Amino acid sequence: MTARRQPPARRLPAPGPQLRPLVSTGTVSCPACSRxxxxxxxxxxxxxxxxxxxxxxxxxxxxxxxxxxxGSLELMRIEVGDRDPLRFDDGAPYPQRLARARERTGLSEAFLVARASIGQAPVLLACMDFGFLGGSLGSAAGEIFAQACEAAAVERRALVAVCTSGGARMQEGIASLAQMARCSAGVAAVGQARLPYLSVLGDPCFGGVTASFAAQADVILAEPGARIGFAGGRVIEQATHDRLPEGFQRAEFLLAHGMVDAVVARRHLPRTLATLLHMYMPA
Amino acid sequence: MSSTTETAEREAAALAAVELARNPERPRALQVITTAFDQWTELRGDRLFGDDRAVVGGPARLGSQAVMVIGQEKGTDAMSRALHNFGMPHPEGYRKATRLMRQAEKFSLPVVCLVDTPAAYAGIGAEERGQAWAIADSLLCMLGLRTPTISVILSEGGSGGALALALADRVLALENAVYTVAPPETCAAILYRDAGQRARAAAALRPGVDTAYEIGLVDELIPRASRCGHSRDSRRVAPPSRRALCRAC
Known part of the structure; x- marks a missing residue:
């Protein structure tokens, strides 16, 4: 965190994992320090x-x-029809927003699900994409996650979920709230099958996602600096007029308050997950 | 022009529905507990941090049947509203609720939850003590209970803060209640980045409990004794509730 606030000004770039010459298609800059x-x-x-x-x-x-x-990845195609129960229009009709999100991300929903192995342990990987309508949990996304849970229970795979989401999908109203129930039922099915469920919380993870499956895992890992919580900082400031403490709702803050098991750097995630899976799922 | 007036009318109607549900004259959880139930014995505290008065609960008799009743209480006047934090529970409220539900399971009592909250409380302390974790645990707890569970949406069911006590085998709702994914103010802040546009958000959310009934999140609507439904005389709401509750148990 300290390093993050004061980016080193004149240090040579640390050698990346691959220092071979690249034919570049462009450059990106770090959102925090602009390198x-x-x-x-x-x-x-x-x-x-x-x-x-x-x-x-x-x-x-x-x-x-x-x-x-x-080489272990096998994408799971779960087809779920779209629902627009409220015929929602917030400047653009909801189906149009969906279509745009699909075009931009190449995904059909905010969840991407795959069969895979992590350190040879069989898992069902469910990853959220924040770029898809803020990773929000709509009926289709909830259904995909729930079906993934059921598949994990049937195929005796551990469940690994990567959660990055703003929360429930407002455009689907109450149908979106129902997904918290649907996803919780999925998690319960995995638990009943006595299979491990590990969740990884990325930046950001809020609302109905944190308040359901993200927080229901057997082991909860968080990425450094990730913002995680129920209500967002802006909402809290508006509602209470309190000044938020330093590092509020960051992964390290949650670790200190006993809400997550560990803060794990991204490059260590596969190893950490594999270690846990081996202990909880002896071959 | 006509579509603008139509939109304005729709927004006004939706906001009126939310205001109606928040009308302080509507029956509160404690009123229903003291009129429809007998021998209610309040149990307090989450055994972890404190006691949250936004959630009240304890064993009571519903007719001849002993049940565990848990309710979200908004309060009726300035003092009690502050005491009950306007029905917005902290994590301790949900942890007390899950403690009582597990106790009910142990003694084979059905669980009756009375839901009435704009949302779970959004504040620094609530986040520090794991609001999301408390709600998530309550959802799992309600799903796993081996004893019958009934929830009644009394007036306002807002966000996961309401769902945490509304994931029951059977969900009833009083007429004119609202049940939304988030209170219109929060929804407006999220979608339009302006809490002032709550009328627009309210219209878009279709807050009426009939929407929840259509998608199956609510099983039964309880018609109210009086049409306007805002008499201080809580006896006028208790009889239909008691009948409906007894039937559901």
């Missing part, structure tokens, strides 16, 4: 800034390849 990176090198470093350690956002597709053993 510039070649896109491929940033991706090779798991979207983590070598200078300040900031953990950048990771799209779901990239996330599953980061976590799964090489």
């Amino acid at each position: 510039r990176y070649v896109v491929e090198r940033y991706a090779a470093a798991f979207n983590v800034c070598a200078g300040c350690g900031h953990h950048g956002a990771v799209p779901a597709r990239q996330r599953i390849t980061q976590l799964a053993d090489h």
